[in-house]
Amino acid sequence: MAEQPGDTRFDPARLAAEATEVRKRILTTIGAAKMGHVGGDLSVTDILVTLFFGVLNVDPARPEMPDRDRFVLSKGHCAAALYTVLARRGFFAEDELASFMQPLSRLNGHPNRRKVPGVEANTGPLGHGLPIAVGTAVGAQVTGASYRSFCIVGDGELQEGSNWEAAMFAGHRGLGNLTLVADRNGLQQGARVADTNDLSPLGDKFAAFGWEVRDIDGHDHAALLDALSRPGEGRPVFVLARTVKGKGVSFMEDGVEWHHGVPTPAQIDAALKELSR
Amino acid sequence: MSDKGVAAGLHDCRKAFAETLAEMARGDARIVAVCNDSVGSSNLKAFQQEFPDRLINVGIAEQNMVGVAAGLANAGLVPFVCCASPFLTGRAMEQVKVDAAYNGYHIVLCGMSPGMAYGELGPTHHSIEDLAWMRAIHDLTVLVPADPFQTREAVRQAASAEGPVFMRIGRFAVPAVSDEAAGFAIGRADELRGGSDVTIVATGTLVSRALEAADRLAEDGISARVLNVSSLAPIDAEALVRAARETRGIVTAEEGVPHGGLGGAVAEIVAQAHPTRMKILGVTAFAPTGDTAFLLDHFGLNAAGIEAAARQLAA
Numbered sequence: 001m002a003e004q005p006g007d008t009r010f011d012p013a014r015l016a017a018e019a020t021e022v023r024k025r026i027l028t029t030i031g032a033a034k035m036g037h038v039g040g041d042l043s044v045t046d047i048l049v050t051l052f053f054g055v056l057n058v059d060p061a062r063p064e065m066p067d068r069d070r071f072v073l074s075k076g077h078c079a080a081a082l083y084t085v086l087a088r089r090g091f092f093a094e095d096e097l098a099s100f101m102q103p104l105s106r107l108n109g110h111p112n113r114r115k116v117p118g119v120e121a122n123t124g125p126l127g128h129g130l131p132i133a134v135g136t137a138v139g140a141q142v143t144g145a146s147y148r149s150f151c152i153v154g155d156g157e158l159q160e161g162s163n164w165e166a167a168m169f170a171g172h173r174g175l176g177n178l179t180l181v182a183d184r185n186g187l188q189q190g191a192r193v194a195d196t197n198d199l200s201p202l203g204d205k206f207a208a209f210g211w212e213v214r215d216i217d218g219h220d221h222a223a224l225l226d227a228l229s230r231p232g233e234g235r236p237v238f239v240l241a242r243t244v245k246g247k248g249v250s251f252m253e254d255g256v257e258w259h260h261g262v263p264t265p266a267q268i269d270a271a272l273k274e275l276s277r
Numbered sequence: 278m279s280d281k282g283v284a285a286g287l288h289d290c291r292k293a294f295a296e297t298l299a300e301m302a303r304g305d306a307r308i309v310a311v312c313n314d315s316v317g318s319s320n321l322k323a324f325q326q327e328f329p330d331r332l333i334n335v336g337i338a339e340q341n342m343v344g345v346a347a348g349l350a351n352a353g354l355v356p357f358v359c360c361a362s363p364f365l366t367g368r369a370m371e372q373v374k375v376d377a378a379y380n381g382y383h384i385v386l387c388g389m390s391p392g393m394a395y396g397e398l399g400p401t402h403h404s405i406e407d408l409a410w411m412r413a414i415h416d417l418t419v420l421v422p423a424d425p426f427q428t429r430e431a432v433r434q435a436a437s438a439e440g441p442v443f444m445r446i447g448r449f450a451v452p453a454v455s456d457e458a459a460g461f462a463i464g465r466a467d468e469l470r471g472g473s474d475v476t477i478v479a480t481g482t483l484v485s486r487a488l489e490a491a492d493r494l495a496e497d498g499i500s501a502r503v504l505n506v507s508s509l510a511p512i513d514a515e516a517l518v519r520a521a522r523e524t525r526g527i528v529t530a531e532e533g534v535p536h537g538g539l540g541g542a543v544a545e546i547v548a549q550a551h552p553t554r555m556k557i558l559g560v561t562a563f564a565p566t567g568d569t570a571f572l573l574d575h576f577g578l579n580a581a582g583i584e585a586a587a588r589q590l591a592a
Contacts, residue, residue: 070351114381120351122379125371131341132376135348138333142309143352162372165341172336 010053012221018088019049019221023248024275025084025097031268033080033101035109039245039258040154041081043185043218047152047241048073048085050224057147060090063117069147070136072121074129075154075183076110077260083107083116091118127160129153130180134166137178137236148231152181156188159197164209171210176232180211183218185245189259206238218243248275287450291389293425294446295320297432298357302328307355308436309333313342319359319389339364343372343386350382355436361395362388362404362445370410377441378417385435386443392482392532393564393572394448400563404445408480409537411443412510418463419510420444423484424453427507430461438463447481449569454484454505466513472502475591476520476527477583480506480539482573483530483558489580490587499591506539514546521547526554526590530583532573535559556586 010018022045030036052058056069073082080100087094099105106115110124121132133151140147153163170178182202186193193199203213212232216223218241227239245259246252249271252263263271302308302324309331312319316334325332333349335342339360346356358365365388366373377384388407395402411419418438422428428446435442459467469484470491479487484505491501502524504516520527527547529540540557547553564572573579 066353070348112379121347122375125375127340128344128372128375131344131372132348132351134341135345136351137348138345139349139352139354142330142333142349142354145352149348162340162344165335165338166344169335169338169341169345 012225015049015054015221015225018053019046020248020275022049022081022084022088024272026080027263027268027271029080029084029097029100031263031265032098034262035101036080036262037077037260038263039187039252039255039261040075040078040183040185042247042249042252043243043245044075044078044081044152044183045247046219046221047181047183047224048081050221050228051150052085052089054225055228056150058118060118063091067145067147070120070133070149072123072129072133072151073111074123074126074151075157076123079107079109079111082111082119086116086118092116126154126157127162130163130166133178133180134170134175137170137175138173140177141173141175149178150181152183155182155184155186155199155202156193156196158182158199158202167206167209167211170236174210174234175236176234178236179228179231179239180236181228181239181241183243184240185243187245187254187256187259191256203238203240211236211238213238213240215240216242219247250274284450286452288425288453289450290422290425290428290447291320293428294387294432295323297429299324299327301432301436302331305355305436307353309349309354309356311335311342311346311349311356311358313337313339313360313364315360315389318361319387321359339368340372343369344376346384347376347380347382350384355383355385357385357387359387359389361402362391362407363402366404366407366410373411373417373443374414378414381416381440383439384441386441388443388445390448391445392447392449393560393569396567396569396572399566403560403564405533405560407445408509408531408533408539409541412538412542416440417510418442419508420463421481421507421509423481423505423507424451424455426453426455426457427461434461434463445481449482451482452485454488461507463508464511464513465508466516467505467507468502468516469505470501470503472500472524474500474524475587476502476504476524477530477587478504478506478517478520478527478539478543479530480509482532483578486578486580487530487583490583493580493584494587494591499588501587509539509542512542512546514550517543517546518550521551521553526556528556528558528583528586528590530558530578532578533559535561554590556590558582558586
């Protein structure tokens with residue numbers, strides 16, 4: 001994957017090719033670990049790939065550089081997708097993905113900033129990431145830093161009230177340096193979001209809190225590049241990324257059973273063949 | 278509420294807190310205050326006037342408040358989060374555990390008006406569980422300064438500490454109890470009175486009452502050692518084990534539940550190192566209506582109550 005150091009601006013076609021490789025690796029990683037959240041990993045893959053290969057100002061050689069863009073994966077159960085993207089972006093060796101969730105591996109089932117370079121915040125319990133990203137954005141306001149802050153939440157996760165405390169405050173502060181992406185796959189652990197505690201109309205809710213809303217296909221790399229590259233003008237940006245849980249594997253797509261279902265070796269083979277076509 | 282002016286010889290630790298925070302902020306641009314619509318109750322008005330851009334008021338939203346503080350720490354700032362203790366510790370407990378402690382961010386969480394400071398407002402506003410809750414979280418320093426000197430030192434040392442710190446900042450007026458020459462050290466218990474018959478271990482508001490109790494016991498020839506434990510985590514295990522070994526029993530006194538806070542901490546240590554008899558004094562029920570002084574008396578958290586418990590152990 002890696003081009004020249006520092007040249008991370010892939011075009012949409014190359015982002016799509018990278019996303020396919022990431023999906024394959026997620027499947028083999030979860031297959032080996034026999035644990036994971038494959039459905040959400042596959043729905044968020046294109047967003048993560050676009051961010052890490054096309055948008056974020058980060059340097060794997062200097063993961064703590066002060067002016068790096070801040071990225072918080074609030075849906076921490078999709079750590080496998082984040083780890084895969086971090087590894088392929090050069091934050092650690094790709095071989096290490098084989099240790100995912102094994103005893104004493106630093107690749108826990110949820111991200112840990114104290115162990116894994118490139119992870120900005122420890123997440124897992126839902127509703128924690130956005131307040132932290134709001135804090136990094138306010139911190140840039142206070143210190144005059146020019147970096148941007150990004151956060152990805154799952155749509156089901158938006159049922160947690162802490163998100164709305166943070167959304168209200170980000171709108172109030174006019175945080176143009178903050179971009180929130182909702183991985184809107186419409187499914188939560190047990191059922192459809194719409195059948196559990198419906199969030200619709202999701203974009204209108206953020207607009208009412210003073211956010212600029214960009215409603216896009218979350219698997220369209222050109223649309224993602226455009227929505228994620230442009231900061232807000234005096235307003236935080238909410239990217240409503242419409243996605244499909246289990247995206248790319250026909251028998252997993254839009255199936256609630258794949259929230260943390262583990263594919264069999266035969267299913268992994270079939271999925272890899274489908275992705276290789 | 279029991280905020281009817283501070284009597285002669287008594288001090289409001291919030292004043293020492295606010296003055297020291299501003300003094301630290303003047304010398305260190307990284308220091309910011311974060312609050313939840315509590316500029317007044319946290320005594321932050323002067324800070325806000327002097328550093329308007331460094332006072333971040335998130336409104337009435339405690340979970341977001343602690344998460345935002347984590348983000349500010351990530352951005353290289355040193356946030357002092359000021360919020361009424363019951364809501365900082367209770368409403369945002371998972372954020373304290375995950376966003377502050379598990380992340381290892383240097384955040385100073387200031388639990389204002391702890392214990393039964395908001396006496397008449399009732400048990401919803403009594404922060405009697407905070408020490409038990411906060412003490413249960415790994416990597417979190419837990420401080421309970423007992424007077425203005427300790428408050429100033431706690432703020433200074435917390436500002437340059439590593440990792441997250443929780444400190445209780447009392448509203449109920451207290452006398453000065455510290456030996457200033459001995460200083461203040463995180464992790465150290467201060468022996469305020471030597472004694473060989475019984476030990477009284479107290480924290481916060483109860484320290485001056487423990488000293489009073491020791492005076493009364495001395496009149497009857499009972500020699501009571503008094504330890505001020507202003508650092509619950511890390512805690513001075515050595516001083517506590519020595520007290521267990523050298524005196525006939527330990528009374529603990531705190532403005533909080535008798536399970537899990539100071540009493541629990543002392544019991545865990547001596548039970549494993551040198552078992553001794555103990556009396557754990559605390560707030561034993563959701564309180565009836567009354568001001569702070571009335572409630573401390575109601576639960577026996579006064580010189581008479583401590584004295585009675587100590588007599589039983591010294592016998």
